[in-house]
Amino acid sequence: MKIGIVGLGPRGLSIFERLCANIKEGKNYVKENDYDIYIFDPYPPGGAVWRKNQSKHLLMNTVASQITLYTDESIDCAGPIVKGPSLYEWANSLKQNEYYNGLPRHIQEEIKKMNPNSYPTRAFYGYYMEAAYNNLITDLPSNINVFLHRDEVINIIKVNNELFLETEDSKNNTAVDKAVLTLGHTDHNLNQQGLDIQKFSNDHNLLYYKPANPADINLSDIKPNDTVLIRGLGLNFFDYMALFTIGRDGKFEEKDNKELIYIPSGYEPKMVAGSRRGVPHHSRGENQKGASERHDPIFLTEDMIQILKSKDEVHFGRDLWPLIVNEVESTYYSTYIRNKLGDEIANNFLNDYKQTINNKEDTLLKYRINKKDFLNWDKISHPHSFNKFYSTDEYHQWLDIYLKSDVEESQLGNKAGPLKAALDVLRDIRNEVRLIVDHGGIVASSYENELRKWYTPLNAYLSIGPPVRRIEEMRALIKCGLLTILGPNATFRTNLESGLFEGYSPLVKDSLIKSNILIESRLPEVSITLTSSKLINNLLKKAMATEYKINSKNSTFNTGGLAVSKPPNRLISSDGKPHDNIFIFGVPTEGVHWVTFAGVRPGVNSVTLMESDSISREILFGRIEESVEIHETIITREKAKV
Known part of the structure; x- marks a missing residue:
């Protein structure tokens, strides 16, 4: 059997692990078959978001002990439980390990300082996933062959029941029997408001940074003392805040009263930020729950x-x-x-x-x-x-x-x-x-207005905030004059007369600030109408995929996500029929599923691990009679390692 995995972020890696585990522990006919697994991602294990070469100043917003890739006894799945170290446990094991000596110095320092409640860098998570991938390759049984392609899949061609995966750089398509799409966040085109701002920016020779992962943005055009308008005070804001300060050689020092002060390097711009609430997301409480303790519901039972x-x-x-x-x-x-x-x-x-x-x-x-x-x-x-305020001060x-x-x-x-x-x-x-809410569990109008537009941002604001250290840093930057917060109901606009961007709060007198730079500090929304993913757009054009719509008696809501079946998460075509050999889960299905960006936490019956096991077992056990002749080329374990 030939299997394709498109994307090697946390979900793609989980699929790979679950396939290996189920093949090893599977029924006799699974153990006796051979499996060619083709994995596609332009980036090393971990994918773009968790790549190892990103800034060391970008943090995860989950503590080290609550991050894992592996199953445990809490997981309600049919497949075998194969335990592995959490990110913290893995980091701790490296302190007496030869692998440690080959790591960059800043990663070694991170390992030395890490405790169960530390917030790791995103780059370190990339190292963790790379090690997990290499361990899987090392332990492969003889009937699994792995082909790792550092390339992007841009199209799937379906002929009878065989799939041909077309990539960006390769002239030859890869034939597989079944494919799993674990795409994560995809790049997006601008909506009409964004297009209008981009045109204004181009017409007046300004700098406009559209919604994106801050790690992907080249900020070198922003010079010292430039005034930068930043729309949004969520997690992306703190990334930009870090990149513009400690990322430019500034440093924070602790005073005698334990509060921070900021020592500028002189390379920083002046940041002016705002949002509708006028305050940042709540910082995360210091973790006292260990790796897996969670609230046991007493009402939502x-x-x-x-x-x-x-x-x-x-x-x-x-x-x-x-x-x-x-x-x-x-x-x-x-x-x-x-x-x-x-x-x-x-x-x-x-x-x-x-x-x-x-x-x-x-x-x-x-x-x-x-x-x-x-x-x-x-x-x-x-x-x-x-309340109204008489000045920014x-x-x-x-x-x-x-x-x-x-x-x-x-x-x-x-x-x-x-x-x-x-x-x-x-x-x-x-x-x-x-x-309750997944797969159209609530009526369309309620999903759109009460869940999507109201509760989801409220939930993020209250419970998906930054480490408390970031709030302390924010206070220090405001006090030293490098950061201005506009105030509640912050408004950003273009001014044809001045040819500049403007930001102000209607509740703060004389708060208007003009700039030639505007940053949208948020990730792109999940929207199949705006995505620039060639793969998703090709699937839509060929009616192999469709938008998920919630249809209720008195309302309809176009979610912007791809339609997918209940586990094992089959991709649904425009005629409403699920594919029997194309599976998808993760961010592109937001709307069918709620809050798809959440990571895997040990000991809490992770939805991600349940889904990846369900998909993997359907691939292996679903229709054994459709297995095809085995590919003869075998990749060695050393060649598959990265």
Whole structure:
């Protein structure tokens, strides 16, 4: 059997591992067959996002102990459990290893300093994945042959039931029986707003940087003391912040009071950033959950999920959001009480809270929680309360107090700190939310307006933020004058009269700043109508793929993602029929699946690992009679290594 894997990021590598594991432990007819596995990616193992040669200043936003590629006993899969080290365990093992001596000095330093709760560099994750790939190659059974192509697949030609993978650089197509597409984020064309901005930029000789991974952007045209407008205060903003400061030889130093100050190198531009909320994503609470501890739902339980799935119509705001609120609030208040009154009273509170959920205020007052300490969702969502500020300095004074409070809350931890423990629940219950909303589980209008436009960005803002160190750095940069935050409802526009970009906040007086540089600090949206992926566009043109649409009684929503079946994740063609030999999972299916960018965490029954095992077993065991003659060329283990 010949199998193609398109993409060698975390999902592609997981597919490869699951294929190897299932072949090794498979039924006799699997063990006796030979398998040629063709892997395609222009980049080494890890793919573009996690490549080893990117800036050492770009961090992951997950701690080292909570990153893995391997299965464990928590994974609900039919395939064999093959354990392997987490990223932290692997790093720790290298300290007495010859491999360590051959690593770049900055990677060696990272390993020396790494602890279970460190935030690794993205480049180091690339080293981890490369090592995992090489270990798989070393341990290949004799009936698996691997062909690694550093090339991009741009088309799939289907003849009868055979697939021919066409690549960018090769004149010869590769024939396979089955293919798995694990594409990750793809490049995109600009939407109409972006095209208008790009035209304005070209007409006036400005610099406009479209949505992209900051690691992929050449920032050399931005000179010292240039004023740079940055739209967005999410994770990409912190990447640009790092690249423009410590990436240009500046450094942060700790004062006696433990706060940071920034020592400029003189090569930095002046950054002016803003967003609708006017504040950055909440920083992550210091990890107190080890590698795999997570919140055990008490409202969004398996029974409740089944009740919701049995309904004719499910609306996110009406049916699911109240359960999420209860999960978050019960954690917040029980942690608050535990800190003040101990475990026994906190447990009593949880029991009472569950019983009196429709009259929760009385329960809170019964346990002597003052109204001023109630969890205020409006204040969390919009901490400035839409107040007006008379100057940027006044806003910065308010913002510094807010950011300092965020740092202090994070330092309390994601179990002991009431706020960060509560917000971490949002991260912990993503699987439960997926079980309800995936594959059109909620009505179309609710998915579009309540989930996609409202909750998904709120969830990111509250629970998918940067390490707390980044917030401390942000405070230092504001104080030294290299970073200006515009304020709430930040607006960015073009000005024909001046021929420049402008940024301002309508809630901050005299906040208007002009610049010849504008950066969109976000990743491109998932959209098959805007993607510049040649592979996806060719599949669409030939009707081999189609957009996933949620059709409800009174509404329809075009999700922008590719249509795919339930596991084993078959790609669906325009006639609604799933391919029996093309599989896809990951980012391009956003809309069928929710929050597809999440990584693999040990001990929590990772959705990614379940899906990759399901796909791999379908490839191997689905229709054995369709196996074709074995390719005679064998690649040696050493040649397949990178």
